[in-house]
Amino acid sequence: MKKLSARRRHPLAAVVVLLLALAATGGLYAAFAPASKAQADSSSQSLAIDEGKKLFAVGCSSCHGLNGQGTSDGPSLVGVGSAAVDFQVGTGRMPAQQPGAQVPRKKAVYNQSEIDQLAAYVASLGPGPVTPNPDQYQPSEDKVTNAEQVAKGGELFRTNCAQCHNFAGKGGALTDGKYAPSLEGVDSKHIYEAMQTGPQNMPSFPDTTMPEEQKRAIIAYVQNTNDAPNPGGLALGSLGPFTEGLFSWIFGIGTLIVIAIWVAAHTTKAKKS
Amino acid sequence: MSTASGTTTGASKPASTRAKPANKAEATADWVDGRLGIYSLAKANLRKIFPDHWSFMLGEICLYSFIIIILTGVYLTMFFKPSMAETVYHGSYLPLNGIRMSEAYASTVDISFEIRGGLLIRQIHHWAALVFVAAMFVHMMRVFFTGAFRKPREINWLFGFLLLCLGFFDGFFGYSLPDDLLSGTGIRFMEGAILAVPIVGTYIQMFLFGGEFPGTDIIPRFFTIHVLLIPGIMLGLLVAHLILVFYHKHTQWAGPGKTEKNVVGMPLMPVYMAKAGGFFFLVFGIIAAMSAIATINPVWAYGPYRPDQVSTDAQPDWYMGFAEGLIRFMPGWEISVWGGHTLNLGVFIPLMLFPLVLVAIAVYPFIESWVTGDKREHHILDRPRNAPVRTALGAAWISLYLVLLVGGGNDLFATHLHMSINTITYMVRVGFFVVPVITFFVTKRWCLGLQRRDKDKVLHGRESGIIKRLPHGEFVEVHTPLSQTDLHTLTAHEQPQPLELPAETDENGVARKAGVVTKTRTKLSEGFYGEGNQIAKPTSEEYLEITSGHGHH
Numbered sequence: 072m073k074k075l076s077a078r079r080r081h082p083l084a085a086v087v088v089l090l091l092a093l094a095a096t097g098g099l100y101a102a103f104a105p106a107s108k109a110q111a112d113s114s115s116q117s118l119a120i121d122e123g124k125k126l127f128a129v130g131c132s133s134c135h136g137l138n139g140q141g142t143s144d145g146p147s148l149v150g151v152g153s154a155a156v157d158f159q160v161g162t163g164r165m166p167a168q169q170p171g172a173q174v175p176r177k178k179a180v181y182n183q184s185e186i187d188q189l190a191a192y193v194a195s196l197g198p199g200p201v202t203p204n205p206d207q208y209q210p211s212e213d214k215v216t217n218a219e220q221v222a223k224g225g226e227l228f229r230t231n232c233a234q235c236h237n238f239a240g241k242g243g244a245l246t247d248g249k250y251a252p253s254l255e256g257v258d259s260k261h262i263y264e265a266m267q268t269g270p271q272n273m274p275s276f277p278d279t280t281m282p283e284e285q286k287r288a289i290i291a292y293v294q295n296t297n298d299a300p301n302p303g304g305l306a307l308g309s310l311g312p313f314t315e316g317l318f319s320w321i322f323g324i325g326t327l328i329v330i331a332i333w334v335a336a337h338t339t340k341a342k343k344s
Numbered sequence: 345m346s347t348a349s350g351t352t353t354g355a356s357k358p359a360s361t362r363a364k365p366a367n368k369a370e371a372t373a374d375w376v377d378g379r380l381g382i383y384s385l386a387k388a389n390l391r392k393i394f395p396d397h398w399s400f401m402l403g404e405i406c407l408y409s410f411i412i413i414i415l416t417g418v419y420l421t422m423f424f425k426p427s428m429a430e431t432v433y434h435g436s437y438l439p440l441n442g443i444r445m446s447e448a449y450a451s452t453v454d455i456s457f458e459i460r461g462g463l464l465i466r467q468i469h470h471w472a473a474l475v476f477v478a479a480m481f482v483h484m485m486r487v488f489f490t491g492a493f494r495k496p497r498e499i500n501w502l503f504g505f506l507l508l509c510l511g512f513f514d515g516f517f518g519y520s521l522p523d524d525l526l527s528g529t530g531i532r533f534m535e536g537a538i539l540a541v542p543i544v545g546t547y548i549q550m551f552l553f554g555g556e557f558p559g560t561d562i563i564p565r566f567f568t569i570h571v572l573l574i575p576g577i578m579l580g581l582l583v584a585h586l587i588l589v590f591y592h593k594h595t596q597w598a599g600p601g602k603t604e605k606n607v608v609g610m611p612l613m614p615v616y617m618a619k620a621g622g623f624f625f626l627v628f629g630i631i632a633a634m635s636a637i638a639t640i641n642p643v644w645a646y647g648p649y650r651p652d653q654v655s656t657d658a659q660p661d662w663y664m665g666f667a668e669g670l671i672r673f674m675p676g677w678e679i680s681v682w683g684g685h686t687l688n689l690g691v692f693i694p695l696m697l698f699p700l701v702l703v704a705i706a707v708y709p710f711i712e713s714w715v716t717g718d719k720r721e722h723h724i725l726d727r728p729r730n731a732p733v734r735t736a737l738g739a740a741w742i743s744l745y746l747v748l749l750v751g752g753g754n755d756l757f758a759t760h761l762h763m764s765i766n767t768i769t770y771m772v773r774v775g776f777f778v779v780p781v782i783t784f785f786v787t788k789r790w791c792l793g794l795q796r797r798d799k800d801k802v803l804h805g806r807e808s809g810i811i812k813r814l815p816h817g818e819f820v821e822v823h824t825p826l827s828q829t830d831l832h833t834l835t836a837h838e839q840p841q842p843l844e845l846p847a848e849t850d851e852n853g854v855a856r857k858a859g860v861v862t863k864t865r866t867k868l869s870e871g872f873y874g875e876g877n878q879i880a881k882p883t884s885e886e887y888l889e890i891t892s893g894h895g896h897h
Contacts, residue, residue: 172764218438225439229525229647233655238525238646243656244755248764251656295439296645302456303463303639311526311655312519313753315640316662319474323634324482327405327475328398330626334619335398338610 116191123192126185130166139196144170151268152199153190158264160186162257164271172248173271200267200277207283208263210291217291224292227285231276239296239309245272255297259290394616395596395609399486403589404620405479406507408627409472410582416469417571423459425451426521426567428560437644445523445648448563452522452643467635473515474640475631477663480508484705488738491726492595493709495719500588503581505706510578512663517570519661522641523563528649529658531562533671540691558651595725598836600829604723659752666701669751670694673772701748705741708734715868717843729798730837732791733872739787740780747775788877795879798834801826802882803890825891835881843869 078084128137134145141147148156159165163177181189190202211217229238237243240254249272254262266286269275276286307314365371377383394400427447433440435450437457445453455462484504487493493501516534520527535557539545554561593607602608610616646655660668676690712734713719728735750757751772758765805823812820826834843866850856858866871877 218441221439222441222443225647226443229650229653229655233525233653235656237657238655241657242759244758244765246764247766248758248762250759292439299439301639301642302644303467303642304636305638306642307638309642309645310756311657312641312659312661313657313665313756315638316474316665318634318638319471319662320478322638323471323475323630324405324478326630327479327627328402328482330630331401331405331623332398334623334626335396335401338396338615338619 119188119191120195123188123190123195126181126189127192130180131189134167139193148193148196150197150199151193153194153202154200154264155268155270156190156193157186157202158261158268158270160189161264162261173250176252200264203260203263203267205260208259208287208290210259210287210294220288220291221295223285224288224290224295227281227289228292231281232289235273237309237311239306240293241309254293257293259294262290262293263287389590390611390613392590392593392612393607393609394594394612395602395607397597399490400594401623402479402483402486404623405627406476406483407582407586408624409476409479409631410578411624412472412628412631413469413476414575416465416472417575419465420455420462420469421571423451423455423462424448424521424567426564428523428558428563440644440647443648446563448521448523449643449648452524456644464632464635467638467640468632470518470640471634471638472631473518474661474663475634477508477511477515477661480504480511481663484508485738485742488705488708489728489735490595491722491731491734494722495713496592496721497588497595498709498713500585500592501709502706503585503588505702507578507581507585509702510574510581514570514574514578515661516664517566517574519641520566521563521570522643523649524641524643524646525649525653525655526641526643526646526658528558528651529654530660531566532557532651533660533668537671537691537695540688540695542685542687542692558649593723595723598724598727598833600832602724604721607723656755659756662749665752666745666748667694667698667752669748669753669772670697670701672754673748673751673769673776675773701744705738708737712872715865716840716872717865717869718840724836726837729791729794730878732788732795732877735791736784736788740784743783744776744780747772747779750775792877792879795881799879799882802831802834803887831887837881839878839881840873842866842873 127135127139131139131145131148134142135148136142136145139148141149156165160181161179161183163179164174166180167174168177179186187202194201210220228236228240232240235243235245235251236254237251242253243251245251251273263286265273266276266281266289267278307318365374373382425447429447430444431447431450433443433445433450433453435441435454435458437453440453452466455466457463487497487501487504516530520531520534535549535553538549538552541548549557552562552565553559594609596602596607596609599608647653659665671691671694674690674694677693678690679687681687726734751769754765754768754772757763757768805825808822808824810822812822814820845858845862845866846856848856
């Protein structure tokens with residue numbers, strides 16, 4: 072200490088203190104400052120945003136506004152996240168063909184890399200749900216675990232999904248021409264994103280109310296319903312008793328009446344002629 | 345040796361008037377006759393004559409599907425556990441593994457996947473039930489449109505009607521038993537309907553369910569009703585129905601040699617024994633084929649019932665669809681009456697309309713005989729066109745039923761026709777009142793048109809398609825006259841005259857006033873048979889005049 076106090080009048084003392092202070096603040100800053108976006112941004116990411124912005128200007132901005140701020144024809148996209156874009160554009164719903172009760176699923180207009188660019192741009196407008204990666208949405212490959220997921224998922228599906236999408240995910244009617252679409256042939260990723268973002272009339276199920284693993288279970292259930300063979304024969308659309316009634320009239324009583332006509336027409340002669 | 349034994353028996357028996365039995369079968373028959381009197385029974389009934397027509401076999405479809413339901417139902421009761429005790433499933437159907445469910449549901453899934461032939465039997469049972477009710481419906485329509493319900497068959501019409509209603513309910517109870525998501529939703533629907541009954545609704549609900557919904561009593565109770573109570577009553581009614589068919593003898597279509605006093609056809613033994621026996625197997629075969637081809641009520645896919653879960657497309661089986669339609673198209677009116685008691689009209693009004701729709705068709709025979717004043721026996725059937733008002737009323741009833749079925753399936757119509765469910769519901773609301781009226785008038789006009797066509801055919805014959813040119817240049821089409829048989833058949837029907845108001849003065853010249861009832865009845869009778877409501881059938885004078893006069897007809 073003595074040495075230090077002896078040198079405090081040294082001509083270079085101020086310089087040393089200054090250097091130390093600078094080093095301390097700089098070090099503290101380096102230690103505590105949030106990892107800067109600008110720094111983490113790889114050049115490919117910013118390139119994707121730029122490309123996405125261009126695609127957005129051409130294909131989306133007429134309804135959603137040049138900066139995705141929304142217009143009278145389309146909602147604001149600030150904060151919807153990349154998952155929403157991946158779902159809407161990936162299932163062909165966006166760009167929408169025409170206004171109506173609901174925008175239907177159709178053939179996708181953009182390819183996956185264009186969708187990723189659009190998603191990157193929209194995500195850059197504000198934080199929102201992020202496009203999931205396969206280990207988030209892929210149900211287990213293991214047979215036993217998968218069966219567990221299917222069983223659990225069935226229960227979750229019946230509690231949360233079946234009232235609109237029907238017990239087998241065949242879809243159902245909502246008010247005024249809106250509907251819950253069929254889940255046949257829908258990508259697991261898109262099912263996950265739909266649950267996360269709640270597109271159109273669907274409520275959203277964020278991770279806080281439905282954790283990732285429950286979403287995976289539901290996806291496992293839907294996959295199983297779509298792929299597993301039906302033990303009873305033709306499923307008749309899995310639409311419940313209505314189609315069964317139709318089948319019993321057309322195939323059942325219809326055939327039986329035809330047979331009755333046949334039996335009545337082929338009768339014995341009262342007399343041998 | 346055989347001769348020896350024969351003589352011994354003959355000697356030991358008291359002398360009989362009958363010849364010695366020719367073989368073992370006859371000996372057995374003799375034995376049974378001595379105790380049950382089957383010979384006189386057989387003599388009276390085996391040669392019973394039945395007329396031949398495909399529409400007379402519709403009732404057989406009902407009978408055979410009913411037998412199939414009983415046979416398969418017995419098999420199912422051996423494995424079904426009518427219990428709401430909770431269990432955890434660990435069977436071979438993995439998607440349900442580890443799920444909590446009732447014993448009833450678990451045993452239904454086991455019947456489907458563990459019991460040999462269980463799924464097929466279950467599907468036969470259910471498909472046969474749908475076909476059974478459909479066949480009863482078609483059979484009833486046949487009886488209705490041909491006027492076979494007229495005296496002396498009104499009681500049998502009511503028996504048939506009761507069988508139909510009981511079929512509806514037994515089907516509903518059966519649908520409720522597996523305790524899957526769909527059946528639980530159905531029970532909840534029924535509970536809601538009961539609760540909507542003013543004053544007593546809540547008490548009935550508590551009594552029926554043994555507490556709050558769903559409780560643990562409802563499945564065992566429904567089981568008893570489904571397998572014992574209703575089938576027992578139905579079996580009794582069915583036997584009564586068939587006995588009455590034998591007693592009244594079968595109706596027949598008009599034709600040469602067929603009168604109100606005879607039945608022209610073929611005997612039960614051997615013709616109808618063979619036909620009916622063969623038809624039973626055909627019905628069984630078709631139903632079994634349906635069951636092997638198509639799923640019905642995939643309980644494993646519905647999942648077990650939990651009151652917090654529901655699936656869309658929750659409809660009842662087709663025959664109850666009209667009740668669903670009544671509920672779905674009814675606006676959700678709710679009023680509060682004295683002291684804050686809620687009157688749920690949105691459910692209560694449909695609940696009251698439900699029996700009315702059914703009763704409307706049940707009481708029709710009595711209404712018709714009252715309106716027309718016809719108290720005679722009828723064994724010759726009407727062709728539907730020759731009873732235009734009856735046919736139109738029947739068609740109107742069917743159209744109402746169909747409108748309600750559309751209402752009951754409004755969500756499926758919405759998704760599959762890409763329409764708004766609200767639009768469909770509004771259409772059903774309007775259609776409920778409008779469609780039957782339109783159907784009535786269209787059908788009546790149609791019948792009258794067909795009557796005119798018949799008249800034309802009788803008087804002018806069939807168009808032969810041959811065009812003849814007469815010497816003076818005129819072209820005529822040659823008509824071939826109908827055969828005597830066809831002429832008879834087309835003119836055999838009666839054409840009743842409408843009732844007339846009683847004379848304004850009685851025999852003493854005192855003014856008499858017709859009451860409102862008499863007036864209404866006369867007006868209705870005019871509507872049935874009055875001018876413009878039936879086309880006068882050709883008389884033989886008309887026929888002779890036309891056929892004798894000029895050659896080119």
